[in-house]
Amino acid sequence: MKAIKLISSSLFLAGLTALALQSAYAADDDELSPQFKSGDDVSLTPGHPNHFAAFAPESPEMLARMPEIDPETGLHVSEVKPGLFYVTEGVYQSAFLVTDEGVIVFDAPPSFAHKLPDLIAEHAPGMTIRYLVYSHGHTDHIGGAGVFAGIKGLEVVAHEKVAESIAKSGRPGLLKPTRKYDEQYDVSLGGQIVEFTPASFHAEDADTIIYLPDRKFVIAVDTITPGEVPFMNFGATSDVGAYMTFFDRVLDYDFDHILSGHVSVLGNRDDVVMARDYAFDVRETAGRSMATFFNRFNSVFKAFEYKNANLAYRTAIESVRRDCAKEIIDSWSGKLSVVDVWADSHCQTVILYNIMH
Known part of the structure; x- marks a missing residue:
């Protein structure tokens, strides 16, 4: 420390x-x-x-990859795989998976979390939000979770160390995790499996690599910034040595897209390889x-x-x-x-x- x-x-x-x-x-x-x-x-x-x-200005290649933000909602929403929606306001990212038995939400950035309930209702009418998943414990990615507080039976999934950090901090607006894990863990809903693998590459307590195998979709927040070099201190990592091990580990997954939590661009395998080579x-x-x-x-x-x-x-x-x-x-x-x-x-x-x- x-x-x-x-x-x-x-x-x-x-x-x-x-x-x-x-x-x-x-x-x-x-x-x-x-x-x-x-x-x-x-x-x-x-x-x-x-x-x-x-x-130097932002590169033309990076600018060309940025999705359009709807001027009315201030958001970009796209269905990247069947039932899997990606959301950004241009700086932070979230996602939600619609299944036959309900919806799973991944992260709730306070910059736009207040818009998520209506957005999800629009794309999944009549469906109940069953799970809210925390990628890690940093407020800029989960601080808007309170918007889901009124949902009866909502399960909040997080690593045990993240749950401990939330309990100790008393931060307002965060929902206490109801499902906790400290090793490999799975959630199944409507025939869709979400895999949680504890990791260490950024947060002081614990990170998680979240994988949706049927959608070939990885969530690893605060890792890379597709098309750009990382934010300062390699994404403000608390352990640069552990950060350097992330790339080859995530490349072992079979994925088409990676949601890394920042910038408006959804990444791919080539982005991870480029970020690894840079680091x-x-x-x-x-x-x-x-x-x-x-x-x-x-x-x-x-x-x-x-x-x-x-x-x-x-x-x-x-x-x-x-x-x-x-x-x-x-x-x-x-x-x-x-x-x-x-x-x-x-x-x-x-x-x-x-x-x-």
């Missing part, structure tokens, strides 16, 4: 602070002149090297740069006249991060969107993980 807190605080500091001491490792005089540095503060000031316009490339690139970490630290500590070792350590981290991010941005621009927005964070996450491990 100490390592997790250090990673989070270091990322926060790095995001807020300009790299004032980068010239300690300048390759030439051009490095001393003002220029775009993706790890520095984003600026609204015209002419500033890190003016927001210096960042592994960051890990390898940061690892190569880390081979010179203590040489960098000793060099700059000497330049500081052996004063303020913390500042020297930070400078060495920033130097490794800068080299890693430059290589990653050069390699992945044009392949995944927003790489210049988050590459510095991803590199720093791996750097700090390497230092701790």
Whole structure:
């Protein structure tokens, strides 16, 4: 936990602070002149090297994949497989499965959960919502669950550790789980089976890979962002080492679509492979740069006249991060969107993980 807190605080500091001491490792005089540095503060000031316009726009390929949002409902709804509906407002995602015996709902993001009961009634008239499934315990994905509180006999399914977290937190609006599991678990409704496999790739307590075998549909929330590099700190994962094991594990499933909880795009196998290759490339690139970490630290500590070792350590981290991010941005621009927005964070996450491990 100490390592997790250090990673989070270091990322926060790095995001807020300009790299004032980068010239300690300048390759030439051009490095001393003002220029775009993706790890520095984003600026609204015209002419500033890190003016927001210096960042690449979202890729045309990503924009082309985004579904249309209905201007009246503020939602996109599509039936991706028979009886399986995917819902997004453009930032978060949910889904529901309609069977002959009722409906299963997956997650309830507070940004649009209040619209889900009417939406489900429209696509499954007369059907009862029988199950509400929590992918994990983070409020931004399940915080709207209270809209289903009045449904008699509703079963709320979650991992035991998620249930414990909810009970301890007392967060308003969350329904307490009524069905809990701590190992492989299945729910069957109307001839449809939903498989729950506990995992660890993001949340502090527990994650779950949810699989609908008949629909070849996987739900693994806060993992990838199809068409884009992940959010900072690889989706704000609490364990980057565990996160790196996710990709090959989920690729063992036979699936056509993956719902990852964020962005408006529903992913596929190619998206998982691309995200894996990106994450592994960051890990390898940061690892190569880390081979010179203590040489960098000793060099700059000497330049500081052996004063303020913390500042020297930070400078060495920033130097490794800068080299890693430059290589990653050069390699992945044009392949995944927003790489210049988050590459510095991803590199720093791996750097700090390497230092701790």
